[in-house]
Amino acid sequence: MRSLLSNFRYSCLIMSLGLVLVQYSWATDWPTFRGSDRTGIAPDTDLLEVWPEDGPKLVWRSKGAGRGYASLAIVGNRIFTLGDGPSTASDADEYLSCFDRTTGKPIWHTKTGEAWNNGKDDWQGSRSTPTIADGIVYVITPHGTLIGCDAETGAFGKAIDLKATFGGDKGDNWGYSESVLIDGDTLVCTPGGSQTTMVALNKKNGEIIWKCTVPDDRGAGHASIVISKVADRKIYVQTTASGAFAVDAETGSLLWTFPIEKTTAVIPTPIIKDDLVYFVAGYKRGGALIQQTPGPGGSMTSKVIFPLKKELANKHGGVVLIDDHLYGCADDQPIIICAELMTGDVVWKNRSTVGGQKSAAIVAADGHLYIQYQNGVLALVKADPTAFEEVSYFQIPDSGDRPCWAHPVIVDGLLYIRDGDNMFCYDIQK
Numbered sequence: 001m002r003s004l005l006s007n008f009r010y011s012c013l014i015m016s017l018g019l020v021l022v023q024y025s026w027a028t029d030w031p032t033f034r035g036s037d038r039t040g041i042a043p044d045t046d047l048l049e050v051w052p053e054d055g056p057k058l059v060w061r062s063k064g065a066g067r068g069y070a071s072l073a074i075v076g077n078r079i080f081t082l083g084d085g086p087s088t089a090s091d092a093d094e095y096l097s098c099f100d101r102t103t104g105k106p107i108w109h110t111k112t113g114e115a116w117n118n119g120k121d122d123w124q125g126s127r128s129t130p131t132i133a134d135g136i137v138y139v140i141t142p143h144g145t146l147i148g149c150d151a152e153t154g155a156f157g158k159a160i161d162l163k164a165t166f167g168g169d170k171g172d173n174w175g176y177s178e179s180v181l182i183d184g185d186t187l188v189c190t191p192g193g194s195q196t197t198m199v200a201l202n203k204k205n206g207e208i209i210w211k212c213t214v215p216d217d218r219g220a221g222h223a224s225i226v227i228s229k230v231a232d233r234k235i236y237v238q239t240t241a242s243g244a245f246a247v248d249a250e251t252g253s254l255l256w257t258f259p260i261e262k263t264t265a266v267i268p269t270p271i272i273k274d275d276l277v278y279f280v281a282g283y284k285r286g287g288a289l290i291q292q293t294p295g296p297g298g299s300m301t302s303k304v305i306f307p308l309k310k311e312l313a314n315k316h317g318g319v320v321l322i323d324d325h326l327y328g329c330a331d332d333q334p335i336i337i338c339a340e341l342m343t344g345d346v347v348w349k350n351r352s353t354v355g356g357q358k359s360a361a362i363v364a365a366d367g368h369l370y371i372q373y374q375n376g377v378l379a380l381v382k383a384d385p386t387a388f389e390e391v392s393y394f395q396i397p398d399s400g401d402r403p404c405w406a407h408p409v410i411v412d413g414l415l416y417i418r419d420g421d422n423m424f425c426y427d428i429q430k
Contacts, residue, residue: 030074030411033129033179034363038226038269040320042365042410046430049368051380055394056415059425062104064088064097065418067115068126069405072416072423073179075132077101078151079416079423082126082139084115087421094126096139096149104423108154116142116175122403123174127222129407133182133203142175144168146189160206167195171219171241172265181225181236183249192220192240198247210252218242221266222316228272231294237277239266244279246292246300256302258290267316271326276305278341282315282331289344306344312337318407320364325385327369332359334373338385350388354379361407370410372396374403376419398422 034040048056066083073080079099085092088106094116097109117124130139137149140162147159162168162176168191170176181188187203197217200209218241227249228235234249243260247253260266264283271278280287286308295301312326319328325347326339334352339345352360356373363370368391369381376399380392396404399419406418413429 028411029076030072030409031133032073032131032182033071033224034269034318034407038224039271040318040363040407041322042363044365044410044413047366047368047413047428048430049391051392051394051428055378055392056426056428059414059427060104061397061425062099062106062423063421064099064106064109065421065423066095066097066126067124067402067420069403070126070418071129071407072409072418073130073132073137074101074409074411074416075151078107079104080130080132080137080151081418081423082112082128082130082141083421084125094141096130096137096147096154098137098151098154099423104425110149110154110156112139112147112156113141113143113145118173118175127175127177129179131180131182136203138180138182138187138203140176140178140180140189142177144170144176144191146180158206162189162191166191166199166211167193169193169219171221174222174265176220177222177267178220179224181227183227188225188236190220190225190238190240193217197240197245198225198236198238198252200252212247212252212254214240214242214245214254214257216242218262223267223269226270226272228275228277228292230275230292230300233294233300235292235300237270237272239270239279239281241266244270244277244290246277246302255300256292258288258302258304260285260308268314268318271319271321273321273341276341278319278321278326280312280314280319280328282313284310284313284331286310287312287314287319287326287339287344289341305342309344311346311349312339312344315359316405317360318362320362320369322364322383323385327364327383328362329360329371332374334358334360336360336369336371336381336388338388347385348388352377352379352390354390354393356393359403359405361405363408363410365410370408370415372404372408372417374405376400376404378408378417396424
């Protein structure tokens with residue numbers, strides 16, 4: 001198979017010589033979707049417990065992200081995202097764009113292919129959050145092309161068509177959304193379908209390490225792969241349109257599956273705690289808890305702690321786990337749910353009191369939930385299993401033309417928001 005990037009070896013050589021490197025002058029990075037551990041929880045502390053009436057201090061505002069719903073990946077002094085027809089480009093094609101983390105000013109943009117114009121207007125646009133590792137930015141276009149670009153210059157190299165190369169297939173009509181997993185020297189992603197459901201590649205040259213097939217898989221969903229460790233064994237857990245499944249990280253062997261009935265789409269990234277896997281999907285499908293247990297001969301069994309509970313459904317805003325409690329919106333409604341992890345019992349369920357509408361993307365930090373509703377209302381909510389309390393809120397400027405679906409990011413005491421072509425950075429430190 002041809003290499004993933006013609007400039008991979010060159011870039012790696014340059015970096016090994018110490019000649020070209022993104023400068024890491026910041027304390028923390030957010031290198032992929034939902035953060036480095038994909039929990040959606042930032043390690044920041046000493047954050048504001050109440051915001052001023054018009055919101056926290058705006059550090060900068062920038063343009064050039066383009067049309068789309070990809071979140072922001074932040075490494076060193078740079079921010080990366082994917083979008084169609086950014087205001088910094090002269091056409092409506094899709095671009096991978098890089099910005100200065102301190103000022104928000106554009107640094108470079110690289111064309112990655114045609115825009116995604118399928119379906120209704122709200123469904124159109126890029127949606128894969130980039131993943132950055134060792135000076136390379138990896139992204140999957142909605143059309144299913146896996147691309148790597150040099151993080152310093154944006155230089156584009158060879159790419160892999162997941163459909164043509166691996167027989168990849170989507171389980172719905174909304175395009176690929178996954179953020180690839182970089183695990184050491186291995187790149188893992190989900191072409192989907194019954195030929196190559198998951199694949200592991202050498203991140204430097206694109207060579208195949210292993211392929212895993214889930215029989216009769218309906219096609220890739222929108223989640224990103226997470227890592228679980230059970231009895232010192234590393235396991236990759238993912239979801240597709242067919243449900244959840246687990247793969248041995250070393251061999252690519254399929255360990256277990258959690259099949260579900262066909263639904264419109266399966267979007268949220270699963271949550272891992274020790275040997276537990278929390279699977280959730282929207283469209284009234286629900287959430288379920290699975291326990292992984294080692295078996296004889298290297299096998300792994302899965303036990304359902306509780307089956308799918310419809311009241312836990314979450315469409316695409318995501319769920320976070322804090323101190324054995326799950327927090328997320330109810331399907332795509334402006335209703336926030338807190339539920340016990342081990343039982344799935346809902347301990348409270350409350351509608352937004354500050355004007356939030358429809359689906360809500362969520363990130364957490366320092367005992368609070370940062371809930372970004374689809375209409376651009378961003379609320380600060382206490383992560384408290386005893387009660388729902390929206391402490392503060394503000395309206396994202398110039399939002400509302402299209403849904404605010406890109407997940408917010410918190411890193412180094414700053415809150416980053418992407419709403420279409422616009423990006424904002426707010427200071428939320430005490």
